[in-house]
Amino acid sequence: AVVEGAAGTEPPLKCDELRLGQYPERGRGRDRGGWRGLDNSTQEPMNCTNHTAYVQCLPAPNITCKDHLGIEKVFTGHEVGFYKPIACRNVNGYSYKVAVALSLFLGWLGADRFYLGYPALGLLKFCTVGFCGIGSLIDFILISMQIVGPSDGSSYIIDYYGARLTRLTITNATFRKMQTYP
DSSP states (O other): OOEETEEEEEEOBBBGGOGGGGOOOOTTHHHHEEETOOOOOOOOOOOBBBBBBEEOOOOOOOEEOTTOOOOOEOOSSSSOOEEEEEOOEEEEEEEEHHHHHHHHHHHGGTTHHHHHHHHHHHHHHHHHHHHHHHHHHHHHHHHTTTTTTTTOOEEEETTTOOOOOOOOOOOSOOOOOOOOOO
């Protein structure tokens, strides 16, 4: 963006370095009753691969920036200036509601494990009547807390305002701030 200052104008930024108010993201706003760029059944961005989706960003009218080729351009607000990577969840059709309901009502038959893609555990639960009920209770808790998910490693389809859990882990790459005492 061209910014007027005391020393004149600054050179234009790269388009992907624009500030948040200088470009509306396509795929984040409502468009005729549906979410642009979002899959209506999963509420996740379309084309999500490896937990990343690329959202089209349109620089606002009269913004000047350099595109990925380094060409300086003045935008009208209708052209795609760059693609912004955003985090997303890979989903393959497994519903959280269905998994919890199967675990609650038919967990003793192993239906929850069959649904999630674990046929050996489903058969074992079926033959032992849910490990005498104890395994059914444990599976219900694990599925409800989203610890056990689909066997293919994908995430559950959860309603837009549903209870989505995020696991936090501490690794050697985690920044730890030392506590200072007064």
